Amino acid sequence: MKKLMLGNEAVARGAYEAGVTVAAAYPGTPSTEITENIAKYDEIYSEWSPNEKVSLEVAIGACIAGARSICSMKHVGLNVAADPLFTASYTGVNAGLVIMVADDPGMHSSQNEQDSRFYARASKVPMLEPADSQECKDFVKQAFEISEKFDCPVFVRLSTRIAHSQSVVELGEKVDFKLKDYNKDFNKYVMMPAMARKRHVEVEKRMAALREFSNTSEINKIEWGSKEIGVITSGIAYQYAREVFGDVSYLKIGMVHPLPEKLIADFAKEVKTLYAIEELEPFIENQVRKMGINVIGKDLLPVVGEYSAQLIKEKVFGEKVETKTLINDVVPVRPPVMCPGCPHRGMYYVIKKLKLTVSGDIGCYTLGALPPTECMDTCICMGASVSAAHGMEKARGKEFGKKTVAVLGDSTFIHSGITGLIDIVYNKGNSTVIILDNSITGMTGHQHNPTTGFTIKGEPTRQVDLVKLSNAVGVDRVKVVDPFDLKEFEKIVKEEIEADEPSVIISQRPCALLKDVKFEGPLKINSEKCKMCKMCLKIGCPALVDKGEFIEINDALCVGCELCTKLCSCAAIEKAGDNNGKA
């Protein structure tokens, strides 16, 4: 049967067909839908872990215990999971272990553009790279075989355009994979120096065997065409290259680490001009050069940003695509914004009013860094808000600390904010930490997390109590407040930043996009009452439109959250009484 599948969905299907029974992940664009789709298979235990390190450790434990296991993350998640990764490379596996990592060239939804292929090399773990959804499924299955054959974890690397493109997949049968026996094996799984030294030798032997495998496996394949040009390429870059170069010869790399050096040398000998086409770093190219082979690549093509067929055409052949710009209007950009009804908007209104320094973090609330809120001073990585606020206070002293808050979401707090909070208490800081508890992991598209009370499959579970958790690590001042109660919120923030001890403020209101959040429908402005004080515009809601002479509410956008009414001193904002046709 043929089905149109997202790369991520095809990965999930591959895991299912490979007989995977344990899957763990922390969400992150563009990897999130892998585990969301895995969760649909009843045969597979799946979970959202608190962070990537935990998820990889869960998968490692599961594979040692005999189950085929998979763990998925975005590229920066691999930084978090790097610690278990490097040593899992030494222990190897019992049943297969596949680590999915999704890079984001062009940074559609990321804070950096790191190239995860270097992790494969550094940790001595093989890495496969599919070029469409069919390969996503096939490569995942093959990765399990490689994992078991060579006794190592195996990476499968995706990029945004592979993870988030749908293409046709031929479905296969599920293999009958039985749980492998579990045998205690001290020398293999207890990595103390004496044992690890021996394992490192095994790792090197394995790499040699994998290099040979890479040369002979069909996962790396040559497609002969004209030999005037040869293109070595992999992943999405292969697809672009096919459109640009047409009927030339291709060495399509499916295993990017270790590279098939012999195959590359043979291919290079046959073609007149050799290109390496790859997004981000010259990973393949530099290894080809190291073999003494001349290759054209990053001397023409950028290491920055995402590629397209057009970009390659321009850079390689100097062909500018002629498009006529017929209309000369300046087209304003449209950056993402916090949604109408977003609970974060109330919080930012208060923070902006109080002119605080905001040690920020990653989530929907990062959008508060942009105009009109412009309320975020830093955003580094998940969890950094808390620890960096502490660092700011230690650098500039208490008074600066009293004008500073850390702002982060519930999921981010659990991911890695909690350790920073412990640091503040332990090292006698005074920082104020605002946890935005919107009952969900928002930015990545609504995943449950330990604070929501539900598992990935929507089953009720114990919920982390953020108040008790904060108390338990030694924060005595913990306040829970609704960010739409602007007066109360302001009062509490003022009190807490003044306090000579650490505080946690839990800003609690569910994400406006959650199904059970119901407002009463759009509002409108009664122009007879409106005095044009424009106070309502201060919250920066995209549904409020300044028409010059008057202010209008875009009823297709307004959800009726009524935050704006709290700033309106003339009671001019009323229910529109029209529910957009909804019954």
Place this chain on the structure above:
Amino acid sequence: MEKLNIMLVGVGGQGTLLASRVLGAVALKKSFDVKVSEVHGMSQRGGSVVTYVKFGSKVYSPLVEKGDADIIMAFEQLEALRWVEYLKDGGKMLINDQKINPMPVIIGKAKYPENIIEKVKENYNNIVSIDALKLAKECGNIKAVNIVLLGLMAKSTHIEKDVWIEAIKEVVPQKVLDINLKAFEAGYNS
């Protein structure tokens, strides 16, 4: 038809994703090779979003390049203007005449260009505009804007109406299917 390059452009949250999935299902029913490149993540929060759908006997890159779109379905006027250069000679653009101000306009740092639809029509040949929001509302939910637009688009392809309806039935959740089938008809007959 050797190949068909389609772009869906709009504002995150307008339902371009569902529309692209219907298109994918249509392609599969017609036994085309197809790729659909979607947008997930940050831009879905009210940013400018573009989805590419490519049909053909063999599709490599999932992206439609400048000057190479056969059809662009614009869910919003400013986005129509932003992407119109992607139309190929003789390509067709369907514009929902809804306006959503981007933040730079809201805060007075930029101006929303005037008379977009007129300008696009003056400069390009195959431009159709429609008040899809109104039609969707009449069908029972403004969220059905995407399917109204699909209806309009269906009419301008050679693909049979039944195929579209079957695809909608496959993709759209049962709960809102009736409204969406009505929305499709509204777009088709507009």
